[in-house]
Amino acid sequence: MVEARTFFNFSFFKIDPKWRWMADLAKEESAKEIDQVLRNSKTKYRIYSTLGLRDDAEFLIWFASESIDDIQNTISKLYTTVFGKYIIPSHVYLSCTRPSIYAKTGRTSSFIAGEEAKKYVVVYPFVKTRDWYLLPLEQRKKMMDEHIEVGHKYPQVLLNTTYSFGIHDEDFMLAFESDELNAFQDLIMELRETQVSKYIERDTPMIVCVKKDIIPLISSLG
Secondary structure (H helix, E strand, O other), rough: OOOOOEEEEEEEEEEEEHHHHHHHHHHHHHHHHHHHHOOOOOOEEEEEEEEOOOOOOOOOEEEOOOHHHHHHHHHHHHOOOHHHHEEEEEEEEEOOOOOOOOOOOOOOOOOOOOOOOOEEEEEEEEEOHHHHOOOOHHHHHHHHHHHHHHHHOOOOOEEEEEOOOOOOOOOOEEEEEEHHHHHHHHHHHHOOOOHHHEEEOOOOOOOOEEEOHHHHHHOOOO
16 A cells, blocks of 8 residues: 655745834734634644744745645745735745655654644755765665664654655755754764764755744734
8 A cells, every 4th residue: 555645845934024014903914814824724734933043034834735736725825915925935845755764663754643843843955965875775774773773862852754856956854843952953963973974965954943823923023
């Protein structure tokens, strides 16, 4: 039986400074309009703030759906709202779930599994060198066993690994969730010392996002 795959879309946005000059009441009504669009959407979604944490994005909408069309339809409806006329996409990533060839047991994305979102998610594209894929599979599995074992030392950090081969510019999209941002930092520092680290070509931009509901998020934008 073929496992159903879910598409992830990570859409980061900047806000047009003109938004801050709108009347507060108009902003409140616009926030409710956006909230309604998302609630009526056929896609799963999570909202995060990146305000003040980067200069190239102010919030993230993380979509999950088995249909690319549903994701596009939702984003299209967002752009037709008042608030939608003041947002500019700054990073957009597309990926999908699929079984890992390295993990000994099947792992479901915490988002897809319906687990409660953690306070933070760190999202980044991930590209391995072509030399990695030319190594024998058993050699890659051995190195990944070490990599996975390090991850097991940090159970407070949940991993959502999805695949972008052929549908976007990177190999993978990673989304690490945790209530403890320092634990994630410790995990990454330890992963740098594994053998797999030699075969990383790119893992940036690395974007820290803070979970927030859409109405207070829009209010925070000024």
